[in-house]
Amino acid sequence: MAMPNTRNHSGKNTRTKPWVRARRIMLAVAFLAFVVPCMILVGLKVFSERNLEGHIASIRAEGYPAALEELPPWQERILPSPEGEGEADATAAQLYLQAFETLDRANDPHPLDNLRDILTQLGQEGTLPAEKLQEIEKELAANTEALALLHQGAGLPSGKYQPEYAKGWDMVLPHVPGTRRAFLLLRAEAVDATFKQEPERACTALLAAMALLRPLQQEPLLASQGARTACIELMLDILGNALKRLTFTEEHLARLQGAFQFIPVREALSNALVTERVLGIQAYAYPPLLATGDEDWRGGDDAAPLLEVSSSLGVFVPDRKRYFGGMEELIAGIRLPYPDARKIFDRVAERIDPRYRRRLETATGQPRRNRHHHHAPLPSFSKILVRYNPLPLQAAQNEAYLGQCAAAIALERYRVAQGTLPEQLDLLAPAYLAVPPVDPFDFQPLRYLIKDQGYILYSVGLNGVDDGGVPGENPGLGDLVFQVQR
Known part of the structure; x- marks a missing residue:
């Protein structure tokens, strides 16, 4: 059988011309050089977005x-x-906001700074010269409208402030510095009443000062909780001075004791970290904000395009994993007692920043600011978690201060009723104190010493060592001491 003739009888050459072959090669190269990378970029962008979602x-x-x-x-x-x-x-x-506006009317960038200096002097020296007391009286007379609003608000339901959460990182919280200034004014009023031997007015001022903190009590913002805990610490000197110089009645003391029944700050701090996490999500969704989390990174004001492109390429996916995993641990960990919370926060900090231990200030237990900035090509937003490391200490100190205040008032109630101080704090329960306070740092009963005509209440503090009621030069050394010396 003859094979078919497959030759091209047209006489034309069917071989591909060289220029056609070259064009095809160029098109293939172009496809590989441009289209495939674009597809990869699109894929990475989708992957990054789905990862965040x-x-x-x-x-x-x-x-x-x-x-x-x-x-x-x-x-x-x-x-x-x-x-x-x-x-x-x-x-x-609502009334407190009006009082804050009243205090700001003078357009003074540093309102009440004079009062702050005077009260600091009182805490350091235990007394004040006559001219300083006159300055306090003058400041109080200049702020009678604000004081009236603050006292009126103390008798009303707490209410809440309305933070502008929609502004995210640009959120402004005028009620936070307003609370600090108003608290300073009420502390000054209590001091004025104390030195003038007016126990009823001193009691009312102390009650108004503590009532001022109610709207902040559970506000889920770190700034709010920082202001609240700072104010409670500042109350120690004022309350101690009043108990030292005045003779309060049982009614006065019972009212004061009720004012110090605050919910532990740990729950509020946990909720504040939830709010912080929402701001973190906003940063990952809008990459130019990522630089706010890394104090070591110096990308400049023109780094936004770099951060946008890097985010689209999925570069921050590992950082997100560290951030969200660490934040979940912190939100749960801050609710735990101090030793357990401390371990969790330290573990997260070491995982985020291996240099964390080397950067600790051994005297204060706080991370030292890095002075040798590295030049990483991109920021690590997850480093913001290291900034939260002081929170367990903040919570424990707040509990210790509240316990000291409650115990001191109970001791005074016992003194009024019995004519003497009890030999130990256990004798206060249940008539004057439901349960004797426990030191949040080591879970032992709050330490109590009778000294001369007064007493000392103290916590072992950050270092966990009982120093016999001797305070240290900084928060990391010595005991946390509350003393009433008549």
Whole structure:
């Protein structure tokens, strides 16, 4: 059988011309050089976005907010208004805001700084010269309107402030510095009444000062909790001075004792970290904000395009994993007793920044600011977690201070009733104190010493060593001491 003739009888050459082959090669190279990278970039962008969406979905599945607009309803859910508060014509928070505005009317960039210096001197020296007392009286007379609003608010339902969560990182919190200034004014009023031997006015001023902190008590913001705990620490000298110089009645002391029944700050700090995590999500969604988390990185004001592109390429995916994993540990860990919380926060800090241990200030237990900035090509936002390391100490100190104040007032109630001080704190319960305070640093009973005509209440503090009621030169050394010396 003959084979078919497959030759091209047209006489044309069917071989591919060289220039056609070259064009095809060029097109293939162009495809590989441009189209494939574009496809890879698109794939990386989708991967990065889905990675962030996965973290967000996991957070929402646990009932937590993951976007700025979710913060107000979440706050209302975790902090429902007390029954009947909505029926009140006004709340304390509303009047306090008016008082803050009154204090700011003078357009003084440093209002009441003179009072702050005078009260610092009182804490250091235990007394004040006549001219300083006259300056306090003058400042109080200049701020009678604000004082009236603060005292009026003390008798109203607490209410809440309304932070502008929608502004995210640009959120302004005028009620935080306002609270600090108003608290300073009320402390000064208590000092004025104390030196003038007016126990009723001193008691009222102390009660108004503590009532001022109510709207901040559970506000889920670190700035708010920082202000609240700082104010309680500042109250120690003022209360001690009043107990030293005045003779309060049982009624006065019972009212004061009720004012120091605060919810432990640990829960509020946990909720504040939830808010911080929402701001972290905003930073990962808008990459130019990522530089705010890394104090060591110096990218300059023109780094936004670099951060945007890097985020699209998925470069920050590992950093996100460190951040969200660490934040989850911190949110749960801050609710634990101090020793357990301390371990968790240190573990997270060491995992985020291996140099953390070397950067510790051994005297204070706080991380030292790095003075030798490295020049990493991109920021690590997860380093912001190291900034939260002081929170366990803040919570424990706050509990110790509140315990000292409550115990001191109970001791005074016992003294009024019995004519002498008890030999030990256990004798205060249950008539004058439901449960004797426990030192949050080592879980032992709060230390109590009778000294001359007064007494000392102290916690072992950060170093965990009983120094016999001797304070240190800084928060990392010595005991946390509250003393009343008549």
